[in-house]
Amino acid sequence: MLTVPGPVRCQYARPGAGRYVLAVIEPTSSPLRAETFVVTAGRPARSPDAPLNTPIVPASSFIAGGPMEYAREDSPSARALEEVIGGLEGGTATVFSSGMAAAGAAMDLIPLGAIVVAPSAAYTGVAVRLRELDSIGRIRLRIVDVDSTAAVTDACEDAHLLWLESPTNPLLEVADLPACIEAAHAAGALALVDNTFATPMLQRPLLDGADIVLHSVTKALSGHSDLLMGALVARDLELAERIRLRRVLLGGSTSAFDCYLALRGIRTLALRVEQAQASARTIVDRLHSHPAVTRVRYPEFGTIAAVEVVGGPDAADTVCRSTVIWTYATSLGGVESLLERRRRWDLESTTVPENLIRLSFGIEHADDLWTDLSDALSASLRDR
Numbered sequence: 439m440l441t442v443p444g445p446v447r448c449q450y451a452r453p454g455a456g457r458y459v460l461a462v463i464e465p466t467s468s469p470l471r472a473e474t475f476v477v478t479a480g481r482p483a484r485s486p487d488a489p490l491n492t493p494i495v496p497a498s499s500f501i502a503g504g505p506m507e508y509a510r511e512d513s514p515s516a517r518a519l520e521e522v523i524g525g526l527e528g529g530t531a532t533v534f535s536s537g538m539a540a541a542g543a544a545m546d547l548i549p550l551g552a553i554v555v556a557p558s559a560a561y562t563g564v565a566v567r568l569r570e571l572d573s574i575g576r577i578r579l580r581i582v583d584v585d586s587t588a589a590v591t592d593a594c595e596d597a598h599l600l601w602l603e604s605p606t607n608p609l610l611e612v613a614d615l616p617a618c619i620e621a622a623h624a625a626g627a628l629a630l631v632d633n634t635f636a637t638p639m640l641q642r643p644l645l646d647g648a649d650i651v652l653h654s655v656t657k658a659l660s661g662h663s664d665l666l667m668g669a670l671v672a673r674d675l676e677l678a679e680r681i682r683l684r685r686v687l688l689g690g691s692t693s694a695f696d697c698y699l700a701l702r703g704i705r706t707l708a709l710r711v712e713q714a715q716a717s718a719r720t721i722v723d724r725l726h727s728h729p730a731v732t733r734v735r736y737p738e739f740g741t742i743a744a745v746e747v748v749g750g751p752d753a754a755d756t757v758c759r760s761t762v763i764w765t766y767a768t769s770l771g772g773v774e775s776l777l778e779r780r781r782r783w784d785l786e787s788t789t790v791p792e793n794l795i796r797l798s799f800g801i802e803h804a805d806d807l808w809t810d811l812s813d814a815l816s817a818s819l820r821d822r
């Protein structure tokens with residue numbers, strides 16, 4: 439497991455730093471490991487009778503004179519969570535009401551008519567929105583396969599933004615992030631990485647030079663499939679301030695209660711990712727030799743895999759409906775294992791095979807997960 443390279447201790451700029459109070463990362467002589475940081479960060483200062491946890495503060499407005507003022511701009515609950523997410527990624531975080539609200543805020547930063555390079559297999563909502571913006575002339579879109587660094591490099595010429603996702607959803611292709619980011623910068627473009635699949639436990643794109651990291655906090659960071667949230671993390675403070683202003687102006691802010699739940703969830707991120715990744719590795723190995731499986735996709739790390747099954751979409755649907763521990767539902771990164779035939783969605787890319795099932799590993803025992811999944815796969819063979 440990676441350690442959070444120092445600096446990791448977060449502090450907030452006080453008045454004088456401008457209207458929008460931002461987390462800044464202070465150098466520390468003793469960098470904490472991520473496993474420690476997710477537990478210790480985002481807590482109130484230690485003083486007698488101070489609560490251990492940042493309280494849920496149900497306020498839209500704050501008494502004038504301090505740095506908060508209005509909850510669309512800043513709030514204690516969002517701030518505590520931003521301290522943890524920002525520190526984990528090595529930048530300054532702003533949380534949004536969903537991953538798509540965060541993605542929309544990032545797209546809003548693109549100048550009129552600018553060229554955006556994006557993956558052929560991006561998150562569906564992101565792909566559809568970028569195509570919409572292209573079709574109305576708001577941006578000019580260039581689609582690339584991000585596992586080809588040469589293709590990414592060519593596409594970056596004159597671009598304003600390289601939008602990366604790695605591993606990709608749901609084909610699990612892996613981009614050479616440092617090389618792609620370098621290509622973007624060489625062309626004068628910004629690099630944004632959607633780090634939802636890998637999580638900062640396994641990959642920290644800002645440390646590879648990326649300018650912005652995007653998260654669907656809905657997924658592994660909160661980890662319990664009980665809320666929607668997103669985050670943008672910027673490497674430099676000026677960009678972070680522009681991002682914060684997108685939340686203020688577009689209004690995609692978060693509720694105090696959701697921030698509390700997400701913060702509670704992120705405390706166990708390290709444990710959950712470790713357990714889910716271990717199960718993914720164990721089960722991917724066994725899937726290779728299951729007679730109902732024609733292809734297994736797994737990038738050798740992370741908590742998401744995909745299988746293609748013998749037969750067409752019906753066989754895949756049979757698998758998804760036959761499990762009792764795995765749940766047939768969209769989304770990923772929760773404590774419970776989910777599976778889904780992605781092409782059931784009309785908007786899913788036609789490059790995704792009809793018989794592909796995405797697997798999101800939870801934290802149940804790997805042997806129980808395997809028994810359930812292999813039985814369901816066998817059932818699909820019998821039903822043919």
Ligand SMILES: *Cc1c(COP(=O)(O)O)cnc(C)c1O
Binds near residue numbers: 667668
């Ligand atoms: C889910 C997801 C999003 C969108 O996030 P929401 O919280 O559902 O709005 C963006 N990118 C990736 C990779 C995702 O998995």
